[in-house]
Amino acid sequence: MPKRPKKLxxxxxxxxxxxxxxxxxxxxxxxxxxxxxxxxxxMREMSxxxxxxxxxxxxxxxxxxxxxxxxxxxxxxxxxxDEKSPYFDPKSKKEDPRWSLVDVEFVxxxxxxxxxxxxxxxxxxxxxxxxxxxxxxxxxxxxxKHFQRVLKMAxxxxxxx
DNA sequence: GCCAACGTTGGC
DNA sequence: GCCAACGTTGGC
Numbered sequence: 626m627p628k629r630p631k632k633l634x635x636x637x638x639x640x641x642x643x644x645x646x647x648x649x650x651x652x653x654x655x656x657x658x659x660x661x662x663x664x665x666x667x668m669r670e671m672s673x674x675x676x677x678x679x680x681x682x683x684x685x686x687x688x689x690x691x692x693x694x695x696x697x698x699x700x701x702x703x704x705x706x707d708e709k710s711p712y713f714d715p716k717s718k719k720e721d722p723r724w725s726l727v728d729v730e731f732v733x734x735x736x737x738x739x740x741x742x743x744x745x746x747x748x749x750x751x752x753x754x755x756x757x758x759x760x761x762x763x764x765x766x767x768x769x770k771h772f773q774r775v776l777k778m779a780x781x782x783x784x785x786x
Numbered sequence: 787g788c789c790a791a792c793g794t795t796g797g798c
Numbered sequence: 799g800c801c802a803a804c805g806t807t808g809g810c
Contacts, residue, residue: 637807637808639808660806661793661806661807662793663793682807682808682809683807683808683809685809685810686809687808687809741809758790758791758809759790759791759792759807759808759809760791760808761791761792761793761806761807761808762807763807787810788809788810789808789809789810790807790808790809790810791806791807791808792805792806792807793804793805793806793807794803794804794805794806795802795803795804795805796801796802796803796804797800797801797802797803798799798800798801
């Protein structure tokens with residue numbers, strides 16, 4: 626198998642639903658419930674080993690909370706077929722599943738959350754999707770220079786390969 | 787709680 | 799295929 630460079634991502638979660646602390650406890654978690662095609666397509670591009678900035682949204686303040694890692698290739702999200710799940714999708718067919726997910730494993734929790742405003746104020750992060758107004762996408766690609774910069778701001782121990 | 791920015795749905 | 803209505807995300 627040829628090695629390919631790791632891709633880098635940012636994934637948002639409301640900490641009241643699932644936080645970096647929850648992931649630290651669980652070690653690994655299926656990223657259920659993404660119901661946006663663009664976000665789904667990005668998950669389908671992911672490979673085991675890709676690194677993720679774990680972002681806390683809809684909280685005060687929102688911001689980058691830690692680092693996670695993709696732990697498997699995308700597979701069908703089982704909650705789309707579960708009538709009792711809030712993520713149930715009656716239009717999705719078993720033989721042609723509409724929604725995918727990846728499993729995500731804990732890597733590191735930042736000593737301190739890096740607030741969105743701090744990310745926005747840093748000229749080195751100009752162009753990073755999450756700092757742009759109206760960016761609602763819950764799964765986004767991150768450029769290496771931006772990922773590296775966030776790690777540095779956080780004093781993170783994680784190193785890019 | 788408000789509302790801007792989008793994505794989705796469905797009538798036509 | 800257009801687009802109005804509606805729903806959701808997520809910062810503030």
